[in-house]
Amino acid sequence: MITNICCIGAGYVGGPTMAIIALKCPHIKVTVVDLNEKRIAAWNDKDVKNIPIYEPGLSEVVAEARGRNLFFSTDVDAAIDAADMIFISVNTPTKTYGVGKGMAADLKYIELCARQIARVAKNDKIVVEKSTLPVRTASAIKNILDHTGNGVNFQILSNPEFLAEGTAVEDLLAPDRVLIGGDTTPEGQKAIDLLVEVYANWVPKENILTTNVWSSELSKLTANAFLAQRVSSINALSELCEKTGADVNEVARAIGMDSRIGPKFLKSSVGFGGSCFQKDILNLVYIAKSYGLNEVADYWEQVIIMNDHQKRRFAKNIVKTLYNTVSGKKIAFLGWAFKKDTNDTRESAAIYVADDLLNEQASIHVYDPKVGAVQIQSDLNYLETRSEAANLQGVHVYDNPYDACKDAHAIAVLTEWDEFKEYDWQKIYDAMLKPAFVFDGRNILDAKKMNAIGFHYNKIG
Secondary structure (H helix, E strand, C coil): CCCEEEEECCCCCHHHHHHHHHHHCCCCEEEEECCCHHHHHHHCCCCHHHCCCCCCCHHHHHHHHECCCEEEECCHHHHHHHCCEEEECCCCCECCCCCCCCCCECCHHHHHHHHHHHHHCCCCEEEEECCCCCCCHHHHHHHHHHCCCCCCCEEEEECCCCCCCCCHHHHHHCCCCEEEEECCCHHHHHHHHHHHHHHCCCCCHHHEEEEEHHHHHHHHHHHHHHHHHHHHHHHHHHHHHHHHCCCHHHHHHHHHCCCCCCCCCCCCCCCCCCCCHHHHHHHHHHHHHHCCCHHHHHHHHHHHHHHHHHHHHHHHHHHHHCCCCCCCCEEEEECCCCCCCCCCCCCCHHHHHHHHHHHCCCEEEEECCCCCHHHHHHHHHHHCCCCHHHHHHHEEEECCHHHHHCCCCEEEECCCCHHHHHCCHHHHHHHCCCCCEEEECCCCCCHHHHHHHCCEEEECC
C-alpha cells in the first residue's frame, strides 16, 4: 500500500490534484514540493483564500487537509527520499528555441526532475507522469532513471489529468475517468494496481481505465485536440453566420441536439485559451511531422490557425466598427483570464486582442475579478511586441469595472465571468462616450437589453 506521496510541481495540476488525494486518503502523507519559494509560501499562507490557484472549492479542501496529511515544501530532496510514489507535475511549455521551436514540448524541466529523482532515490520508486507530455516521454524518463548506478528499480506510469480549469475540484472529486498507463510487465502491472488503489478510495473502479503507457500519453493529447477542434469548428461557422444572417447560437443548439454530436464545446467565442489546447495540438502536429505524417500534421494545425484567426478577427472588427481607427481611444476590457472561475491567463484571447489593439495605438483599460496588473503586464511583455514601458503606458488595470468603463469608446467582453451579466449596464452606458459600443466576445450579455439601453451591441456569429 502507498503511504507516502511526493508531487514535484505546485502549479495548476499538482496543487489541486494532491489536495484532493490528501482529502480522500487521510492514511497517505502527501507532500507537494516546488523550488519557487514564493509559490510554496502562498500555499502555506494562514489565510487559505491567498493560495496561488483560484478554483471554486479549493481553499476549503486545502484548509481541511493541510497540516494533517497535506504539506507544501521547498525541500525537494527530502520529499523524494521519503516517498513511495512520486508525481511529476512540472511545466512542459512549447519550445521557444532550437529544433521543434513553436511546436515541440520543452522537456527540460521533466529531465531535471528525473535526474534529481535518480540522484536522491535510495529505494524503489513509482514515478508518475502527471504533466502533459509527448508520446514516448516515459521511455526517456526511464532511461535516465535506470542508468543511475544506484541499483534502485523504478516503474514509470502515465496518469494524465483531464481537468477543466474553473471546475477542477468538481472534476477531481467525480472524474468521468481516471487513466493510468504502465508497462505490461508484472512489475508494471503491480505499479498500476498500486495507483489504482489510491484513486479507488473515492473513484469507482469502473471509472479507472488502465492501458499501456504509450496509449495513455497519446490519449491526453488527443482528448484536448478533439475538444479544441470543436471550438474552432463552431468559430469557423460564426464568421459564415455573420455573412449570411444566420445565428451561431441557434446553429449550435440545432446540431448539439444530434446525439452523435452533443452540445458540449459548441459555444462560439473570441477563441480558446489556456495552457493545454494550443500546446497539446502543437505537440501532436510536431509528433506527426517527425514521423513524416504531413497531412495529419496539417489537419490538426488548422485548428490552431482557425483559433488565431478568430482572435485577430475580433480585434479587426473593433477597429473597423470604430470608424477604422482606435488611436487614442479608450477600450475597456472586461475579463483577462482565459475563462471564468480561474485566475489562469495562459494563452488567453485577451492578451492577443490587446496586443493587436495596442499596435493600433488604442488605450486599453482592464478589469478582471481575479487577475491583477502584474500578471497582465507579464502576459503582454512575454510577447515581446513592444517595450515594457510601452505596455505600461498603454494598459491600465482597475479593481472596479465601472471605473474601467468610464469614458470608454467601447467595451470588449473577453471572459465569461457571471458577474458581468449582473452589472448596472445603464450606469455604464451613461458614463461612456457616445456612440457607446460593446463587443461581446463570449456572447453572454442580453442583446435586446443592451440595444434597448442604447448600446451598439456586437456579438460573435
